[in-house]
Amino acid sequence: MSAFSLRRLLAVVRKELRQLRRDRLTFAMIVGIPSMQLLLFGYAINLDLRHLDAAVLDQARSYNARELVAELAQSQVFDFRYRLASPAELDALLREGRISAALVIPPDYERRLIERDRPAVQLVVDGSDQVVQQAARQLAAAPVGALVAPLHAATTPGQVEVVNYYNPGRLAPLNSVPGLIGVILTMTMVLFTAIALVRERERGNLEFLIATPLSPLELTLGKVLPFVAIGLVQTTLVLLLGRLIFGVPVRGALWDLYLAALVFIVACLALGIFISTLARSQFQAMQLAFFIFLPQILLSGFMFPFAGMPRPAQWLAEALPLTHFVRLVRGIMLRAAGLADLWPELAALGVFAVLLLALAALRFRKRLD
Amino acid sequence: MNTGRTSAGPMSAEPAGRGRGGGTRAVAIRARGLTRRFGAVVAVDGLDLDVRTGEVYGFLGPNGSGKSTTLRMLCGLLRPSAGEIEVLGHRIPREAEALKRRLGYMTQKFALYDDLAVTENLGFVAAVHGLDRAAAHSRVEELLARYQLTEQRDQLAGTLSGGQKQRLALAAAVLHRPPLLLLDEPTSAVDPQSRRDFWDALFELADAGATLLVSTHYMDEAERCHRLAILDRGRLVAEGSPRDLLDALPGCTFLVEGASPRAAQHALTGAPGVLSTAQIGASLRVLTDRRDATAEALQRQLAEAGLDAAVRATTSNLEDVFVHATRPGREAAA
Ligand SMILES: Nc1ncnc2c1ncn2[C@@H]1O[C@H](COP(=O)(O)OP(=O)(O)O)[C@@H](O)[C@H]1O
Ligand SMILES: [Mg+2]
Numbered sequence: 001m002s003a004f005s006l007r008r009l010l011a012v013v014r015k016e017l018r019q020l021r022r023d024r025l026t027f028a029m030i031v032g033i034p035s036m037q038l039l040l041f042g043y044a045i046n047l048d049l050r051h052l053d054a055a056v057l058d059q060a061r062s063y064n065a066r067e068l069v070a071e072l073a074q075s076q077v078f079d080f081r082y083r084l085a086s087p088a089e090l091d092a093l094l095r096e097g098r099i100s101a102a103l104v105i106p107p108d109y110e111r112r113l114i115e116r117d118r119p120a121v122q123l124v125v126d127g128s129d130q131v132v133q134q135a136a137r138q139l140a141a142a143p144v145g146a147l148v149a150p151l152h153a154a155t156t157p158g159q160v161e162v163v164n165y166y167n168p169g170r171l172a173p174l175n176s177v178p179g180l181i182g183v184i185l186t187m188t189m190v191l192f193t194a195i196a197l198v199r200e201r202e203r204g205n206l207e208f209l210i211a212t213p214l215s216p217l218e219l220t221l222g223k224v225l226p227f228v229a230i231g232l233v234q235t236t237l238v239l240l241l242g243r244l245i246f247g248v249p250v251r252g253a254l255w256d257l258y259l260a261a262l263v264f265i266v267a268c269l270a271l272g273i274f275i276s277t278l279a280r281s282q283f284q285a286m287q288l289a290f291f292i293f294l295p296q297i298l299l300s301g302f303m304f305p306f307a308g309m310p311r312p313a314q315w316l317a318e319a320l321p322l323t324h325f326v327r328l329v330r331g332i333m334l335r336a337a338g339l340a341d342l343w344p345e346l347a348a349l350g351v352f353a354v355l356l357l358a359l360a361a362l363r364f365r366k367r368l369d
Numbered sequence: 370m371n372t373g374r375t376s377a378g379p380m381s382a383e384p385a386g387r388g389r390g391g392g393t394r395a396v397a398i399r400a401r402g403l404t405r406r407f408g409a410v411v412a413v414d415g416l417d418l419d420v421r422t423g424e425v426y427g428f429l430g431p432n433g434s435g436k437s438t439t440l441r442m443l444c445g446l447l448r449p450s451a452g453e454i455e456v457l458g459h460r461i462p463r464e465a466e467a468l469k470r471r472l473g474y475m476t477q478k479f480a481l482y483d484d485l486a487v488t489e490n491l492g493f494v495a496a497v498h499g500l501d502r503a504a505a506h507s508r509v510e511e512l513l514a515r516y517q518l519t520e521q522r523d524q525l526a527g528t529l530s531g532g533q534k535q536r537l538a539l540a541a542a543v544l545h546r547p548p549l550l551l552l553d554e555p556t557s558a559v560d561p562q563s564r565r566d567f568w569d570a571l572f573e574l575a576d577a578g579a580t581l582l583v584s585t586h587y588m589d590e591a592e593r594c595h596r597l598a599i600l601d602r603g604r605l606v607a608e609g610s611p612r613d614l615l616d617a618l619p620g621c622t623f624l625v626e627g628a629s630p631r632a633a634q635h636a637l638t639g640a641p642g643v644l645s646t647a648q649i650g651a652s653l654r655v656l657t658d659r660r661d662a663t664a665e666a667l668q669r670q671l672a673e674a675g676l677d678a679a680v681r682a683t684t685s686n687l688e689d690v691f692v693h694a695t696r697p698g699r700e701a702a703a
Pocket of ligand 2 (some may be wrong): 436437438477553554597
């Protein structure tokens, strides 16, 4: 008998599909996770900061000062709820957590604008909130430079270009849906394969199977192949919902997108298989999957801009498959890039998949010990 | 004892124990110095084993005595820490893959898929063994009929009764007509009638020429084996046919009746010549270590303790053999 048999492989695939069909919960998750996440990220979780409670301490009381406040308010990053009369009030509000930031316009605002020797305005932020701090700092970099310059140069208030720097313009779904495909695939593919393989061991099926001619390759491939199809179905689902609900387009070639997704799915499955060789129980497999899921979500550039991360975090991110897929999928969907432009990312995913499969194969023995 | 031997097995197993050279071997399983350690635990300790072709060989031992570990090593699922194994002429674990086509293994825990129907499970096993669609279909039908699973054919395996599950597991283990079957406590979750039926099925397979190695902790099942090995804490402490083992018993067995068994047990435990005592219902079973121990001597000992009881000799059974073989301090004496 040959070492690899298509009949045995197909027998495992058929068995796996039958079991999947009867496993209502998994079946529901295959469709439920993508839909739920899409809606969550599209509507509820807004990664762009807006409507921060803020205060203004306007000591200049000039036309230009009022204009500045109006411009900033228009950006919707800040809601200036309080007009203050003294720095003491500002301190109190910040300490009580009633505001996240305060804009301080000094009495000599106009003079500072002209002489440009000192910061024209001050943005006081609540440093205890990392996210607010970061956002406000980015903003604070602008008023002395970009934001103030047009004010200074032109007499065309209301046409401040700089607002685009941080006005999210309600484009959140456009940015998050492509990356979301990667997040959903990471979440479901890694977890499902890891659990599916460990379950076989935990329920004792493996002890019988390894006493048969079934090879580890046939067993693993047979269990994993259905998930490739499921991954592609999930990709399609997110693309369709993204299109119908949020109008997210695919500007590049659909084929490129699916090819990238396919390679990424294989990489995720390889990761899942590898996890299954480490975990002794389904619970352990789940923990390990989440352990790897978190850094991917945080470092891949899906949530926070890659460029803003410290060096070591960037190196780590390069070693995560989701990072490369997020670049691929954003490039293809938003910038109409082709795989010809993005081949290094695709190659990275391929290398990742091959490496992990080899590692898993080394660890998988057709024995119980 | 041999009810199961009357029906000639319709199963057309291939002649057992045929080595790769084609010559018939007398020995199906041979192990020397077989040892397996799990950390500090020695699960199997220097086991020597010879199972002859065509026999039903029993592994008798309490939980934790190393039965499962031994079976797993014999079919190549676990590597021995030390020792040599040859099964059907294959050196194990090196040639385990070749053995897997000629071996049927029934695990202690039900190892088929609870969420697959009976026919789906068997169909899967058939495909794994390389049977094509038509061959698989006819073989599955044959097995359903033989093991009375026709009515349950579309039922999910997880919903079967204990006896039905065991029959399904046996059907899966013999599907590819292996000349050697390793069965790990196949009747542990089954009612007495199902156990008898199951053993009939095993003898049917043996009559068709298969070699069977069956582990059990039931004495009545051990009695039915052609030969058996008694395991205790990983060591083989006795081996032979049930008859030989009984004949080799150096002591005799007495039944103490009429007194409170607990009081009698208290009086006799540790008394000279008394190996062990076991309460059976309202009487006490006493195993002595000398053949010349008499009922009178025991009665005297009981009387000294103020107990008035009837003591009579009774025939020894495998339980007594087992107790004798595993008595404490045996290693020191041997
Ligand atoms: N995988 C394992 N890891 C650690 N110890 C084990 C393992 N398998 C068995 N043992 C130990 O080896 C001994 C023999 O176990 P086992 O072979 O299952 O006995 P039996 O089948 O006779 O009940 C027990 O003490 C058990 O705890
Ligand atoms: Mg056991």
